[in-house]
Amino acid sequence: MDDSEPARAALEHALAMFPDDEIRVIHVVDDLEAGYGGGRPPVAADSDGGGDADEPSFFADIREVAAEDGRPLEATVIEGSSPTAILEHGEEIGADQIVMGSEGRSGVSRMLLGSVAEGVTRRSTIPVTIVPRSRSRSETNR
Structure with a gap:
């Protein structure tokens, strides 16, 4: 999970497709990516929203998405090479399934480091679902 639209679409897909299963969200802090300008996402200023002060601020948003669906959500930050x-x-x-967005990283870090989704898909022994970015209304009407 990162703070991208495709990652949020993947979360919404997982919540819809696996209504009776535990959903765990992870955000990977990739040291190599940080060296190319990816950096660590902003952290929450406080933990009033049920989060940890050391976790990305967007975790509060994803917990709200899950709560609207009546679902608890475990969110964790881990370090290492993303895939x-x-x-x-x-x-x-x-895990029975890995669900992830088709893209998240952008710019130079994506060109240099490759696609996380591709790396996971190629090496996984766990089934992987890749959720494409949502299309805008103008793209949908074409």
Whole structure:
């Protein structure tokens, strides 16, 4: 999970497709990406929203999305190389499915580091669902 529209679309898809399952969200702080300008996302100023002061501020938003659906949500920040960290975490928790956005990273960091979704998909032993970015209304009407 990052603070991108495709990542939020993936969360909404997971909530809709797996209504009886526990949903866990992870955000990977990738040291290599930070070196190319990706950096760590802004952290929450306080934890009044049920979050941790060391977690990205967008975690409050994703918890609200889950709460609107009547669902609890576990959100975690982990460090490492994004595809490897996602796959290792999935194996560690015994995930049945990995759901992720088709894109999140942009600019130079994406060109230099490649697609996280592609890296996860190519190496995963866990089924992976890639959710494309939502199309705007003008694209949908074409």
